[in-house]
Amino acid sequence: MVRIKHRYLLVNILYPDAKYSPLRPAATAGDDIPYTVQFRRPSPDQMNGGLLMRLIRDGVVELFGDYGSGKIAGSLQVKYFSSATSTAIIRVSREHYRLVWSALTLTTRLPRPVDQPCVIQVVRVSGTIRKAEEEAIRRARLSIRRAEAAAKSSSVSIAGTIPTASTAAAAGDDDFDMINGIEDPDELGDLDDDDDG
């Protein structure tokens, strides 16, 4: 039987601007929180999987028109979304995952109810959802460790550096792990059980 092959994109939503609240001016908030924590802060409550779906569909329509929209419509699904860690796992068909990837790259703002500037970074592309989940767990652990290290050092310096000298030994290598090896190679594909490869 021919199985539809998918790609699972593990995605982080980063907030580059200072903490945005309609009640308070943005500039003064969060001066002593280290940058790592600021950028990877939790998403607002109105953000959920459905909103992300809408975001992707609109993005693909804008970039690739009806053709792209039709191609991905069948298999596009947000498998997992956590607003606490601003992480999502998105399923796309294997042939057209790049369309969705570029639509995510070219988004600059979260849609209407949320309406904040954001940067979406695809962290891992894999053929099975299990690998994506494992990667998500590993990154969550790493980011906790880095946040702790940055918080420790921020008692010494204002708005801490990404890793400081004292924590570089502990957290330095982790940085490398965080950005390495994003994509499982296209040709092999991670093994769905009865994949033809």
Next chain:
Amino acid sequence: MFVLAVDDGSVKKPQLDGRFEGIQADRKYFLESEGKSAARCTNHAKELEEAASQTPAVMFYDLNVPYSANEAHLSRTLAFISELGYNVVALNHSIVGKLPPQITCAIPDPLPFKDVPLKLEIRRRVTLTLTESYQNARLAELARAYDILAVRPIDERTFQLACSSLDCDIISLDLTQRLPFYFRFKMLSEAVKSGKRFELCYSQGVLGDSVARRNLISNATQLIRASRGRGLIISSEAKAAVGCRGPCDAINLATIWGLAQDRGFEAMSKEPRSVVVTAQLKRTSYRGVIDVVYGGEKPALTEKGVQAADASQGQGKGKTKQQALTSQKRKAASEAVAGADARDEVAAKPMSNREAKRRKHQARLSGSDAKEGATNGPVGGGGDTAPASAEGEPKESGVQPAKEAG
């Protein structure tokens, strides 16, 4: 291109004594067993590898981050870029139109705020928009003030200039405009062969409107096709943190535009690295062949060195002969003294006859007051032109011993 040593501090220099010991041992055991010495070589190679592995194997470069004087803004942007996974960043200052008469680096060194991300290396770059013709000398001056020089041609003529004759590191184009010329492989490969790289900036397409995006995609596709994927670098031109994208995201965009996946990866890591290193070599070493990394301690002046110093100050008898010998003696002396001293010696221009005479006169004045009146005569003749003074030299040197004897 053979590089003697590039000191960028990332690779631990091997200990000289250990290697020397190793070489001695090798010589000793060479006849006995080649295998043993080979093992020693591999051990040493392992040491070097361990030293090199302290730096990450894959480095991502973002060579176009516009510099803004707003500290908080820049600090946030740099922190965000470091968070996305970049290792080396070049802050860009752009110049349009006339160059200022005094060329200084507009980007302060070190950066004025303290929370610069530790893992991020920062370089300084200038982008010059070629709206008018620039003298090569001024360009060279500009290049020396910054780490990287990029040019931005605006039409076919300036593009041709940039590809062939201008001495720059990066050729950048404003890809959000409709360019009035087509890219040709011959011109692009000529530039790439001389070490220049073409830059694809993605941020304007990300943040800009639909027209900008369309032009960017069109121009990028043409550029990628004409360059056949080689000699390209990808960079953001992100004016704010929200315009930056992760390295793999940018590579994916380039893939959509026609660049193969592995070429895209090169464009993010290998090609910008070559730009940075080549630019550094151009500025610090002699044509990328020789660079004095550590010239050695200044040793105590040897006998030969003292003699050379005397000769160069123009004291002593038989001056023409001395003059003729001085240049040779200086060279010989510099070889004897060795190291940083040598560079200074060789770099100093050989002294002119008039200068030598003037110094001799001063030395004599300071030496003894009795001869003051007597030396006025020869010194008056010293104001003549070089040939005349050269003729006057033998006479004077003939006179001099008599005077000194007197």
